[in-house]
């Protein structure tokens with residue numbers, strides 16, 4: 001079958017079709033793939049980019065993911081918790097700047113003090129503009145009761161990346177200490193769906209030991225779990241992590257290797273857009289860590305969401321999941337202007353003042 005016919009199959013693509021598309025390397029073929037995905041985006045979710053102001057409010061984490069810069073064992077990291085009033089000020093700024101929604105992200109914690117802190121925070125954020133801000137949580141694995149409390153308080157979207165749909169690869173990337181279980185993570189996604197959240201997941205792309213078959217299976221996993229939102233991005237080395245050090249020692253952090261991970265990241269966006277059609281897909285910051293125009297390339301390959309960082313400026317440099325994280329010295333107003341120019345350069349417009357819910361989610365209602 002030729003590429004043009006394959007791209008037209010969209011939802012009818014087989015696993016082998018996904019693998020074939022994710023294996024493309026010829027620049028003309030790749031351009032055809034990205035153009036086809038952009039056309040599907042334009043025809044379904046539209047050429048509109050939604051902003052989710054991202055507040056990274058704490059880097060304290062009980063987990064020890066072997067690739068992540070703020071893993072528990074990294075004692076070079078200065079840990080912080082953002083004051084409630086500072087978070088609310090950033091939320092108010094986001095609302096006044098026309099950002100339709102906010103994402104609260106932090107390391108993982110499950111103690112009652114944390115759970116009730118987040119619960120009250122949700123309530124306070126929902127008071128801004130009479131509930132005008134959409135609210136996504138990205139605070140890890142929790143009990144069903146906790147997820148229910150936060151939903152009742154007003155959160156309506158939840159982002160929990162599966163990281164990889166391959167349990168044995170997952171086991172290699174996480175300590176075997178009973179705290180990092182793939183099955184538990186998958187169950188959390190199903191619980192979130194049952195409760196009524198719009199559910200987001202995603203993977204890291206270009207992990208050591210990951211194959212193109214694994215990536216195709218990640219996309220099939222999104223389909224199988226009926227996911228509404230996708231936040232995925234290339235793996236980026238953090239020099240003070242076990243995975244980062246092994247990758248660098250194996251010579252897999254060369255400019256060529258980074259370019260391959262970027263290209264795979266873009267292909268994953270495009271193939272996901274073609275296959276799942278009406279979900280929200282973020283062009284994540286990790287793309288920009290590998291290429292100055294990484295996020296624009298993501299929008300051109302079919303993504304329709306950006307997450308401008310609205311973390312309190314003094315804490316930005318302490319939330320480093322990977323090396324070369326862009327924009328850590330920027331203030332939120334600089335990010336806003338910079339991103340608007342980036343969106344315009346692609347020919348999209350910003351959906352200011354709108355939640356920009358996943359079309360896929362509402363079709364199910």
Ligand code: 5AD
Nearest residue numbers: 067068161234235236238286321322
């Ligand atoms: N490179 C890219 N993404 C990373 N994350 C954590 N560490 C890295 C890294 N080194 C991602 C994980 C996590 C999200 C918050 O950040 O996918 O779910």
Ligand code: SF4
Nearest residue numbers: 061063065068071107
């Ligand atoms: Fe913690 Fe998330 Fe980093 Fe894992 S990826 S160590 S859960 S912040």
